[in-house]
Structure formats: C-alpha cells, structure tokens
Amino acid sequence: MSALLDIEDLEVMFGGRSAAVRGASLQVEKGETHCLVGESGCGKSVTALSIMNLLARGGRRSAKRMSFAGTDLLSLSDREMARLRGNRISMIFQEPMTSLNPAFTIGSQMAEVLTRHKGGSRTAALERAVELMGRVGITAPEMRLGQFPHQLSGGLRQRVMIAMALMCDPELLVADEPTTALDVTVQAQILRLLATLKRELGLAILLITHDLGIVARVADRVSVMYAGEVVERAPTAELFRSPQHPYTRGLLSCVPVPGRVQRDRPLGSIPGVVPAIGPGFAGCAFRSRCSHADASCEREIPRRQAGSAHDYLCRLAPQFSEPQPA
C-alpha cells in the first residue's frame, strides 16, 4: 500500500543560493499522526509549505516524487492545486490571529470554504460551520458565526481554524506548530481534540512541532529534521526508546523531564549552533556539533536501518554507545 502523502528527495531553494530543504523524504500513511520535529530553521515549515505549494516568492521546490493519494502534486497547475487546498488537504498555522481575516465574521469565512470547493447554498454551509464548531468544542457556535476574530480568545481562534480546516472533510491536515502560541492548558485541550478527530474521522495529520513532549504524546511516527534533512525516522515509541542519530539523542537529553529533575546537575545540551549550509556542502550537517564526528563524516552519509520502520542518516552502526563523560 502506498502512503497517502509520499515525498522523496524534496529540495527547496530560495534565490538559488541557500537550500532550506536538502533531500528530505517523508511518508504519511492514511489515518496516522506523523510528527515532523526539529529546531527553528531546520526546514520543517518550508517542507509543509512546499506540500501546499505556498512557498514565498523566490522559493523553488523539486523532488523525485511528491504525491498525494496517487496524484502527482508537482505536475498540478495552480488552479488544480487551489482546488485541492482547503478541500482534500487543509493546513492550520501557529498564529490563528494572522490566519483569520480580521474584517470578516467567523461565519462568512467558514462558509466560504465550503461554497467555494463544493458549491451549495450559504445556509447549508453555515449549518455545517455550526456543526463543526460544536464538534471542536466551541460553546454557543451560533453566536460565533456573527463574531469577528478579535472577539475570540487564542484557544477559540485555533478551534475555529481547525473547524474551518475540516469543512470539506479533508484526508490530510497539515498543522504547523498549532499550539505553540497557546497556554499549556489550552494546548492540551487542542491536542486532545486533534487526536479525537483523527480517530473519528480517519484523518491523517502531519504535525510540525519543536516540542518533544507533544511528539511523544500524539505521534504514531516521527521524522526528525536537522539542517534541511530528515536525519531519523521511526515509530514514536522506538524513537524515544532507542534514538540512533546523535542529534536525536542530544535533543532528547536537553529536555527537562518533570518528576525526574536533578537540580544540582546540568541539563544535557548540544554545543554550538546550526551551521550555515552553503552550496556544495557535503557530508553530515551535524558533524561540527557531534562528539562522534571524524573525517569520514565529510563524505556522503549512508541511510542506515535500525529496524523495519526505523532509519537514520549517520555513518555509525545502530546501537553505537555514547562515550562515557569523564
């Protein structure tokens, strides 16, 4: 069975000079929550935008394969892509305030999605909007139809965005840091909602986040991105149990785990910063920060298998051991 979303060797260039994504491969299966995790600038948002063909001006994408439910996304015209977007693939963003139009009511913005893609009457579309708002846990949905975005709290706005994304029954929801701007209590509510929708509607979710706590709690599978590459892919439990790539291992050691805090001991951290990747860069992008690096890391790096669905981009064999700290 082929994946719902199948991307192989995606490259995204801006202005021909800097490569934001360098050969990323990503498969999202039907009905799964797939987390794309990485730090700022690693190319995770650019990957999402290139799926939607929403790259900023000057951004160019190319790939060996980029298909959605058997359709080749790269060969679609702008019109055909617009027909897919918001319809079979929806996207929600980090800041709901900037993604909603401040000048239109919630009702008119939600109804437009449906009338535009599926036709039908405005009344029917508004009914659907009320139904979906109720479903995503918005109280008094009829009242919200006439309200403007600024009248809603951040959590409510994000719920409206989710309801709007669901108007046309999409098969794939791309969510780019959907809870980063929200308080932790609201974040938990929104993530629970996404999990319920996935279960009940069979929705596939590509969730982009930098938060390993979110990854652990909601993802079925994880792809870890670093400097424009997917450096490790694994089922969630396996990734947290036996991370292979030195970057993944470092990332996991940086997170303070409540209840397991040792206050007098420093947190793990990754030394240095993400390097600038110029044209003609070869080898492992993590080598300047990696304690295992040697001269061979400057050559082409193999993708190794650590399990049937677990691979990573590193010269080291699976289960290599960490050097003991002196």
Next chain:
Amino acid sequence: MSVAIEVQNLRCEFRVNAGWFAPEKRVIAVDDVTFSVPAGSVLGIVGESGCGKSTLARLILGLLKPTAGTVLVDGKRLFDLDRKARARLIQPVFQDPFASLNPRHRIKDIVALPLTAQGTFSRADIERRVAQILERVGLSAAMGERMPSQLSGGQRQRAAIARALVLEPRIVICDEPTSALDVSVQAQILNLLADLRRDLGLTYLFISHNLAVVEHVASEVAVMYLGRFVERNETDALFRAPGHPYTQALLQSVLTPEPGRGVPDIGLGDAMPDPANIPPGCRFNPRCGIAVERCRRVAPTPMARAPQGMVECHLA
C-alpha cells in the same frame, strides 16, 4: 538565611477604555501579592498568559508604578531609590533577545551601557568589566565587536545576561528567558544561569510558563492566577503534592516526553480568565472541577501549607 527581596501587598490596577461610550473598566493585573525570597535562591513564578506575571516583573523593576504596596531589597524601599541605585540592585533578562538589544549598537556597547549610565566608572574600568563579563557568559571578545543581528538567539541571550550582570546586582528578574530559544540552546542558557547564580551568589525571580523548566531551576515556586499567588511552596513539595486545583491542572498539562501516555484530559472548560472581569468568590471557580457553593460566594484567604508554603483554596 537573609532575605534578598521582600514584596509586600503589591497591587497594580489599570484603567482601560472599553469603547467610545462604554464605561471605563478597571483591570486588576496584580492583586495583593506578598512574598519574600531568601538570598541566593530562585523563586519560580508560573501562570498562563495574562495572569499578571510580567506585570509583577515590571513593578519590581520599577518600570511600572504600583497602585499600592512596597518592595524591599536588602531592607531598603525600592521605590524610594533613584534609578541608578535601583539598577545596581536589580536587573532584568527578558524573553526576546531580538527585541531587547538595540540593533544599532555593538554588543560590547550594549553591555557597557549600565556602567556608563551610572556615570561613576572610568573608561578603563568599564572596558575591563565588560571584557570580564562577556567572557564569563561565554562570548568571545570578537563577539563584543559585532552587532546583535550577527548573533544567534542563544548568543544574544548571553549578551542580555552579560548586560544584566555587569553592574553586579543582587537580584536578577528573568522573564521567560528561554521561551524564544530552541531546546538545545535553552539547555545551554539554563545551565549558564545556574552556574552564574552559584558563583556570584545571585537571587533570581524566574518567570516562565514552562513548568518543566521551572522545576529544574527554582528552589521555590509560586503559581499565579488572575493577579494573585494562589499557591506557593518549595519546588519538590509543590510538584509532588499540588494543593490548588489550578496547580494540579497546570502540572497535568505538562507533556513529558513519554510515549504512549496520550494527552491528559485536564477538564478546565472554556471559561478563559479575564482580568477585567474577575468572578466573585474564588477567582478560579468558573474553571474549577470541584467548586462548591461557597467557592462562588466567598473568596478564599491564604492558608499555610507544609512544609512552608501557602494555598488559596477552600478545599485544599
């Protein structure tokens, strides 16, 4: 242990225009907050956005005038001191190192500014102190020559820390110092702050919405809700046995990196707190899962909680 900072009955009200013809509204951002922090320790302050934690920081820094209350540092009333004297005692580190550093100045001039503003340091002395503190926070002399835009987020936050420490203050107010940073860099900065506190004997007020971070750095934690401290206790005690239902909900909503546990149902409902519209009785009652009739009528008062904390809840 001596007390570094003592805050007594601090209160801050804003008057906001609700519209052209609507009556003026009163927003109580900080409502009768009292606490003290022993020298050399860290008080973590947690709460959701809009709970007043940043207003509290600005009050203590003297950037806002309180409606009532006093702050004592080393027994001196902070609001009686002039700006220069205050700056020698207490300094801030803010959340966004992209906004808090002047983009048109070199890093070393930014770090030197608190010294030059005092007007009592010689040029040679300033240069020596700036070089020292830059090295201490892990920035090379070459970094000092650069502009903020040439630094990464973590390096900028190091520069902001250097600026806060160059006057050798007693107290540093860290307002979400790592929220804008990536996790790998966040860990570097937290480790640096911990080293500096130990080596220089600093006292921190550490404001954050990230409970995992607060648990890691703070010796004592206060939970703020709609302008009040609703619970305060030693960190281990508070995390092990939270007394207030709001503290419990906050702790539950922390997503630890443990796969397979799913997202918890914290059952707080949709009634978002609004500081312009504080409910009667316990201010948390509309969101509280265990509220009883009394909670809707009578505001709870602080009650002692072991080992040396307090909680404001009728049912705790």
